[in-house]
Amino acid sequence: MNKNITTNKPESLDFDLFLELFQATPDLVPNPDTKSHIKAKLMQRVAQSQGAQFFVFSEQGHWKSINQGIQIKILKSDTQAKSFLLKLEQNTIIPYHDHQKNEETFVLDGEVWLDGIHCKNGDYHFAGAGTFHKEIRTENGCTLLIKTY
Template sequence: MTDPCRDQELTELAALYALEALGDDAQRQFTRSLETASASTREEVAAFQDVVQELAFSGPAIAPPASLKARLMARIAQEPQEAAEATGFTFVRSKGVAWQELAPGLSMKVLFHDAAAARTTMLLKLAPGGTLIGHRHPQVEEFYVLEGSCVCAGEFLQAGDYHRAEADTIHPVTSSEQGCLALVMTSSKNEPIR
């Protein structure tokens, strides 16, 4: 059974929740509260989330510089890799790898690069308003949102959401209104789409 007073409180906070403006603890509490909210309250929250998703497309698209892929691949190749010890384990310390700015609003931190398999595991950070250029995948790409939110392949993703793009697929521009931190496992041979 739903609590009408609690539903009213959730409805009043729905817009802030959709904008992820409540703060981490309040966001989590709101998400838990939605599980017992009325259907109409959940629908209202979903409507606000739809509006927030559309906001991502309301601004003009800003194309990254044409040299982005070349700079990205050069930086990946220069990134030192810790040799796997005899145990077969590789450890990367958070302070041991610097963020690299790829374009305004777009940074990466390479965690591992397998040159033989042309695979890279990285943290990708989109600043508020940041974009990642569209690209073709020669191999599978996996994308897990750790913090914030983004619009990827037309879908709104937030912390905890996972996306997989199969080989030979094309991602349109990925954007983030509020900022996003994602763990990405992808090919180092992705082809930018202009």
């Protein structure tokens, strides 16, 4: 008696057949651009998995204007954290805003008013996730190092 039984289980490939197919498949050599791209991606993943070190020198990267009087230069950005420089020209104001993540601000150059507190070179400010900033303003301009996480 022959019964047809249907299952949702996929059939597995016989290992000997798999080896024959593998050995019969010709080696493919990617073109130099593809090879270079694959290597760069692989090295990036290896570096990320090992708590990589890297540098961003002052002449590297680029400043992007995000609003009148405000420029940003991203140093590092991933799904968990972002580090960037923020340059505010003289008489610039960033309005009231909230923080989705923790934010650390370090004044590298100039002076700025953060939540009504006057901060100068070397001053540090922490704003926790869920908190609000009153306006941020500068009369003479400043450069800030900001990290969110």
